[in-house]
Amino acid sequence: MQAETLTAMDQALTRALIEGVAHRIIDHAAELTALDQAIGDGDHGVNMKRGFEAVLADLDTHAGKPLPEALKSVGMALVMKVGGASGPLYGTLFMTLGKTLPAEPGRDDVASSLAAAIDAVKARGKSDVGQKTMLDVLAPVQAALAAGRDPAAAAIEAAEATVPMKALRGRASFLGDRSIGHMDPGARSSALMVATITDVIGRRA
Ligand code: ADP
Ligand code: MG
Numbered sequence: 001m002q003a004e005t006l007t008a009m010d011q012a013l014t015r016a017l018i019e020g021v022a023h024r025i026i027d028h029a030a031e032l033t034a035l036d037q038a039i040g041d042g043d044h045g046v047n048m049k050r051g052f053e054a055v056l057a058d059l060d061t062h063a064g065k066p067l068p069e070a071l072k073s074v075g076m077a078l079v080m081k082v083g084g085a086s087g088p089l090y091g092t093l094f095m096t097l098g099k100t101l102p103a104e105p106g107r108d109d110v111a112s113s114l115a116a117a118i119d120a121v122k123a124r125g126k127s128d129v130g131q132k133t134m135l136d137v138l139a140p141v142q143a144a145l146a147a148g149r150d151p152a153a154a155a156i157e158a159a160e161a162t163v164p165m166k167a168l169r170g171r172a173s174f175l176g177d178r179s180i181g182h183m184d185p186g187a188r189s190s191a192l193m194v195a196t197i198t199d200v201i202g203r204r205a
């Protein structure tokens with residue numbers, strides 16, 4: 001296959017990934033907001049929608065770059081537009097993926113890059129797995145990738161598993177035991193992103 005064809009295919013994939021994730025999050029904004037109304041301040045859907053609308057507004061710029069650069073520029077857009085606790089954390093996640101992924105990553109590359117990105121989110125959020133946050137989806141997804149299991153199934157299951165957890169970080173932690181019994185909004189948005197990425201890649205294969 002010609003090198004140019006490969007490049008064009010990769011750019012099409014980068015575009016499909018960014019567009020797919022943005023639309024899935026925007027389509028689920030009301031659900032994310034409802035989850036955040038239960039245990040936070042009810043802005044997670046609005047925050048994420050604002051961020052991904054800004055990403056779509058600059059889609060040609062983001063998607064015109066090689067995948068690692070595209071991830072960095074999406075991350076910067078999220079930092080600037082999402083706000084709240086989740087904006088800088090998702091920004092850190094995407095920017096670290098961009099810094100650590102090779103241009104044409106395989107599954108192992110994605111697993112090790114996601115491990116680095118999770119560490120960066122933990123450092124930024126002074127948080128860890130088990131505290132009812134997005135990390136409780138991202139870490140099981142990373143483990144599934146590393147073990148050759150389906151990351152989308154792991155993500156959906158892990159988001160469900162935040163329901164009985166007690167929040168120890170973020171606004172939901174102010175509720176103490178009253179945070180138990182609700183899915184963490186950031187866990188749900190992370191699961192939506194992972195499910196979309198696996199859908200897009202699966203459709204292409
Ligand atoms: P805010 O809490 O400022 O209103 P959002 O509602 O947009 O911000 O995002 C809330 C989500 O961010 C939570 O559901 C949780 O998953 C995630 N989160 C909050 N604080 C942290 C943290 N310290 N580490 C990891 N994730 C966090
Ligand atoms: Mg909130």
